[in-house]
Amino acid sequence: MRLPDGFLEELRARTPLPAIIGRRVKLSRSGRNWKGCCPFHNEKSPSFYVYEDGYHCFGCGAHGDAVSFVMQSQGLQFREAVETLASEAGLEVPKASPEAAVVEQRRLGLQQMMEVVASLYQHRLAAPEGTRAREYLLGRGLRPETIEGFGLGWAGESRGALLSALSKHDITAAQLVEAGLMRESEDGRAPYDLFFNRVMFPIRDRQGRIVSFGGRIMGDGQPKYVNGPETALFSKRRNLYALDRARLAARNGQPVVVAEGYMDVIALHQAGFTGAVAPLGTALTEEQLGELWRISPMPVLCFDGDAAGQRAALRAAEIALPSLTPDRSLKLARLPVGEDPDSLVKKQGPAAFQAVLDAAQPISMLLYDLLAAGVGTTPEQRAGLRTRLEAAAARIEDKSLGGEIKREMMDRFFADRPQKARPTAPRAPMGHAGGRGKFAPMPPPVPITRTAPAPQTAADEKMRTMVAILLNHPHLIHQVEEAFAMLELPESLAMLRDAMLQWSSSADPLDSAALMNHLHRSGLNQTALQALSAVPVPLPHCAASSAMPAEAESGWWHFFGLMNPRRLDEEVIAAQRAFTETGASADLQRLVALRKAQNRLNAGRVDWDDGPDDDED
Numbered sequence: 374m375r376l377p378d379g380f381l382e383e384l385r386a387r388t389p390l391p392a393i394i395g396r397r398v399k400l401s402r403s404g405r406n407w408k409g410c411c412p413f414h415n416e417k418s419p420s421f422y423v424y425e426d427g428y429h430c431f432g433c434g435a436h437g438d439a440v441s442f443v444m445q446s447q448g449l450q451f452r453e454a455v456e457t458l459a460s461e462a463g464l465e466v467p468k469a470s471p472e473a474a475v476v477e478q479r480r481l482g483l484q485q486m487m488e489v490v491a492s493l494y495q496h497r498l499a500a501p502e503g504t505r506a507r508e509y510l511l512g513r514g515l516r517p518e519t520i521e522g523f524g525l526g527w528a529g530e531s532r533g534a535l536l537s538a539l540s541k542h543d544i545t546a547a548q549l550v551e552a553g554l555m556r557e558s559e560d561g562r563a564p565y566d567l568f569f570n571r572v573m574f575p576i577r578d579r580q581g582r583i584v585s586f587g588g589r590i591m592g593d594g595q596p597k598y599v600n601g602p603e604t605a606l607f608s609k610r611r612n613l614y615a616l617d618r619a620r621l622a623a624r625n626g627q628p629v630v631v632a633e634g635y636m637d638v639i640a641l642h643q644a645g646f647t648g649a650v651a652p653l654g655t656a657l658t659e660e661q662l663g664e665l666w667r668i669s670p671m672p673v674l675c676f677d678g679d680a681a682g683q684r685a686a687l688r689a690a691e692i693a694l695p696s697l698t699p700d701r702s703l704k705l706a707r708l709p710v711g712e713d714p715d716s717l718v719k720k721q722g723p724a725a726f727q728a729v730l731d732a733a734q735p736i737s738m739l740l741y742d743l744l745a746a747g748v749g750t751t752p753e754q755r756a757g758l759r760t761r762l763e764a765a766a767a768r769i770e771d772k773s774l775g776g777e778i779k780r781e782m783m784d785r786f787f788a789d790r791p792q793k794a795r796p797t798a799p800r801a802p803m804g805h806a807g808g809r810g811k812f813a814p815m816p817p818p819v820p821i822t823r824t825a826p827a828p829q830t831a832a833d834e835k836m837r838t839m840v841a842i843l844l845n846h847p848h849l850i851h852q853v854e855e856a857f858a859m860l861e862l863p864e865s866l867a868m869l870r871d872a873m874l875q876w877s878s879s880a881d882p883l884d885s886a887a888l889m890n891h892l893h894r895s896g897l898n899q900t901a902l903q904a905l906s907a908v909p910v911p912l913p914h915c916a917a918s919s920a921m922p923a924e925a926e927s928g929w930w931h932f933f934g935l936m937n938p939r940r941l942d943e944e945v946i947a948a949q950r951a952f953t954e955t956g957a958s959a960d961l962q963r964l965v966a967l968r969k970a971q972n973r974l975n976a977g978r979v980d981w982d983d984g985p986d987d988d989e990d
Contacts, residue, residue: 376455377467377480380467381440381455382579382580383464384439384440384459384462384464385426385438385440386611386660386667387462387463387464388461388462389667390439390442391423392460393439393442393443394428394442396413397412397446398410399411400423402700405626405669405670406422406424406624407422407423408420408422409421409425411430411432411433411435413430413433413445414433416432416541418567424624425620425623425667425668426438426579434696440455441454457875459851464813471788479551482548483548483551483552483606484583484584484606485945486539486548487552487582487583487606489539489542489544490511490539490554491526493526493538494526494527494528494575494586495521497527498520498525498526498572498573499647502529502530506527506572508524513715514640514643514719515640516643519642523574523639523642524583525573525574526573527572528566528568528569528570528572528573528588529567529569529570529588530570532565532566532569533565533566535549535554535555535568536549536555536566546563546635547867549564550564551604552585552601552604552606553603553604554565554566554568554586554601567601568586568588568983569600570592570594571588571589571590571591572589572591573584573586573587573588574588574589574614576601576607576612576614577615577616578606578612578616578617579616579617580617581617584604584606585601586600586775587601587614587635587653587654589636598635598654600653608660610658610660611660611661611664612653612664613631613652613653613664613665613947614635614638614650615638615642615649616650616664616668618642618647619647619648620667622647623668623669624649624668627647627765628646628648628669628672628673629648629649629650629665629668629734630648630649630650630673630706631649631650631652631657631665631674631676632651632675632676632713633651633652633682634651634675634715638650638651639717640715641715641718641726644718644722644726646726646730647712648669650665654803656685656688657692659692659696662692666696666701670701672703672704673704673705673730673733674686674689674690674703674704674706675708675729675733676689676714678707678708678709678711679711683743686739688738688741690736690743691705691765694765694768694769695768695769695770697736697769697771697778698771699771699773699774703735703736704734705733705734705738706732706733707734708730714726717729737777737781737782738785740762740765740782741762741782741785741786744758744761744762744765745789750879752857753858756855756858758786759855759859760859762779762782762786763779765782766778780943784943784947787944787946787947788951790874792979830873832898832936833863833866835932836862836863836866836936837904838912838913838932839860840862840870840873840904841904841905841916842915842916842925842928842932843873844873844885844901844904844905844976845905845917845918845920846882846885846918846920847873847883847884848882848884848922849922849925849926850873850883851877851883852966853926853929853930853933856937856940857870857874860936865900865903866904868900869900870895872891872892872895872897889901915928915929915931916928917923923962926962927966927967927969927970928970928972929958929970930966931973931974931978934970934974935974938974941971945964945971947969948960948963948967949964951963951964952964
């Protein structure tokens with residue numbers, strides 16, 4: 374039995390040719406393709422080239438696809454090679470049966486019928502009845518040769534005309550329903566045309582065969598665009614408009630560009646960007662990304678510059694993340710707000726769109742911009758953004774690439790740190806009795822008594838120390854707030870942290886007495902006193918109220934680094950960058966404190982009070 378074309382296409386789609394051939398041939402990148410020494414004849418200089426869907430040896434002439442390679446390299450028959458590849462791809466080879474033969478014959482019949490329908494639509498467009506549709510297409514800036522090259526047509530203005538016109542070809546209503554060109558009536562009447570009063574766009578598979586149609590209505594009716602339904606020939610999730618053309622363009626060095634609609638794609642092709650494709654009325658799918666990566670290692674997503682376009686770009690990026698590798702990624706080209714590819718090339722010409730492509734960003738930059746859009750500067754918002762950035766990087770299954778993208782996004786995160794005034798030492802409280810009269814009197818400080826906390830783990834003790842440092846030195850909160858906000862603290866300390874961050878966002882000055890009174894009013898006085906307790910483990914000197922501000926800051930980062938060494942390194946890098954850019958004394962102070970903590974950790978110091986630093990006299 375002849376295997377169905379649909380099964381063979383699915384098999385080829387799930388069988389990356391470079392991976393199959395790479396088991397037997399050492400391949401290296403050659404532009405968008407791969408090359409190596411031919412396995413079928415002895416050669417010292419590579420003349421064997423591997424493309425997304427085939428291979429060719431310019432030495433001996435060997436060529437074919439994945440099935441051909443397995444047959445030639447392993448000496449297998451066609452069916453045996455197919456079964457070998459299908460087993461690896463998780464597919465079941467269709468079994469020979471009269472029923473399967475009938476299904477395949479019907480599918481081939483539908484394929485031939487679609488070509489007849491396309492010819493009918495094109496004839497109608499060229500006829501007097503297609504005048505309005507022709508004027509619309511020409512008015513959109515399409516040249517006659519472009520209209521003809523894409524096979525655009527006209528469905529006619531009345532329902533029922535399609536079956537009537539095709540009856541002389543012995544095409545039945547049942548066949549048209551099966552192909553998605555007619556619909557069954559819900560009230561028992563005869564099937565009716567899906568497309569009428571619409572400009573028609575043939576949709577082709579990657580081999581160039583017509584598998585469905587899309588239609589754009591004339592006038593103001595809705596929906597503006599309609600695509601054919603899922604059929605035995607057509608899968609919206611896998612197909613892309615103009616994919617057959619883009620395959621050839623990519624092989625000739627053209628960038629593969631993903632636009633949003635039919636007219637965008639056609640306008641780009643007419644302007645010379647012949648690698649343009651578009652999804653078919655849905656968001657970009659995982660299967661469509663797979664098709665794109667088969668023809669280009671770095672396709673460019675080019676969605677409209679409005680909010681809907683940005684949401685579409687974010688969805689595409691999220692779908693792509695798990696499958697990214699060093700040889701398979703994405704870029705995002707940002708269109709000017711209010712423009713789409715069609716309007717841009719029409720108004721400003723191909724050079725304007727080329728400038729958009731030249732400015733396309735890699736996916737790490739895309740992710741950061743999309744996830745950071747609209748995020749505020751409060752510690753909670755910044756911590757939430759950091760969590761989302763880390764979660765996005767963690768979805769990349771290639772851990773090496775995921776780590777690099779995470780580091781790049783974190784560099785931007787720290788570089789975007791909001792600048793705040795950072796007092797270098799506590800200032801005297803203002804506004805108490807006898808003051809300037811502008812503020813209400815502050816209540817007297819609550820005396821700090823030491824009470825024993827519950828037994829804690831070593832990690833809990835480090836976190837308690839970090840909270841204690843900030844209780845006694847709250848002027849440091851603005852310097853450490855982002856790192857402080859991301860800590861996974863025990864519940865009691867987390868409640869303290871939230872209250873401290875809320876207070877610090879509006880308090881002036883940031884002094885310990887005012888903070889303790891705020892916690893007292895918030896019902897957290899006892900929790901704060903437990904954090905400051907000397908038992909069961911005495912706090913280090915850097916947590917004491919008598920510690921110098923620089924010692925308290927370095928001590929805080931020391932304990933943070935014990936729990937998060939990589940993030941401490943990231944903070945050092947960000948501080949170095951900030952000081953290089955500003956030269957501000959506050960940034961220098963922060964950098965010195967961070968480096969002191971980092972040096973102690975690199976020297977193996979675990980406790981803060983375990984001797985002088987290597988850089989101290």
